[in-house]
Amino acid sequence: MKKTALFLILSLVMMGCNGQNKTIKANNNNCNRRIVIDKSKVDKSWETLNKQYYSSIQTGNPNNCTHDHIYIDVMALEKAKLYSTWLKKYGTKVCYxxxxxxxxxxxxxxxxxxxxxxxxxxxxxxxxxxxxxKKIISLGGNFGSYSRYIKFYKDSSSKLDIKLEGPFNPNANYYSTPLIKSIKDNNNLTASTKFIFKEIGGYIYFGVEINPGQYNYYNFSHIPPITGKAVTSPI
Structure with a gap:
């Protein structure tokens, strides 16, 4: 199976089960932080309104999009403090x-x-x-939408359960539904692929068995501040 090789910088400091500070890091420094928009789904007024968020680099290799495309700069959305609301409003225009x-x-x-x-x-x-x-679908979830987010939690028997909540809350233990789809598609997962769940400091992380006995681990949709200002990652 394909395994995406990536690096990360941003750290989340939380209390571990042993009372010591634990640092679990979330990616984005070496990610290509651009969202690709399907230009056929937007009009001139949309382009005028959102031009301020365009990436300075409007080139790429859109192998799967047969239409014209627009690159949106994630950092511009973060700076404007519009990332989560922008995704909720325009998520259906993204070339997934x-x-x-x-x-x-x-x-x-x-x-x-x-x-x-x-x-x-x-x-x-x-x-x-x-x-x-199946659980997400039964709750009315849409794997191409950012209107509601996955909340993994322990039920009364300390087993994993799932609910969908929204809008995005940067202080919650949320995962987006498109994240699950991305992991599935990028790594050619099958229906029987194993997901394991672990709790550290009250937050739930999950691992995906990419190869037998080999797991990729994922952080939730909250990236803590680097320079004193909160940065959220609702994608």
Whole structure:
């Protein structure tokens, strides 16, 4: 299976189960932080309104989009504090095929110490991709929408359960539904692919079995501040 090789910089400091500070990092420094828009789905007024968020580089290799495209600069949306509301409003205009690598990249954990911490943490539940997808669909979830987010939580028996909540809350343990689709498509997952769930400091992380016994771990949709200002990653 294909494995996306990525690096990360942003850190989330939280209390671990042993009372010591644990640092779990979330990606985005080396991600291609551009969202690809299907130009056939927008009009001139949309372009005028959103031109301020255009990436300075409007070139790429849109292999799966047969239409014209527009690159949106994620950092411009963050600076304007519009990222989550913009995604909710215009998410259906995104060329998903060309944005999926970035979506996964933003959440993939690759720091070796963080991975070691997660691997040492007890798995409290395991689900298959099929079970997760069916649950999300049963709740009315849409894998191409940012109107509601996945909330993984422990039920009364300390087993994993899922709910959908919205709008985006940067302080919540949320994952977007397009993230699940991106991980599935980028890594050619099957219905029986195993997802494992671990809790650290009250936050739930999940790992995906990319190869037998080999897991990719993912952080939720909240990136903490670098310079004193909160930065959220609702993608």
């Amino acid at each position: 095929e060309e944005t999926s690598d970035y979506i996964e990249c933003e959440h993939l954990i690759t720091d070796l110490k963080d991975i070691e911490t997660l691997e040492k943490t007890v798995t409290f539940d395991t689900k298959t991709l099929d079970e997760i997808e």
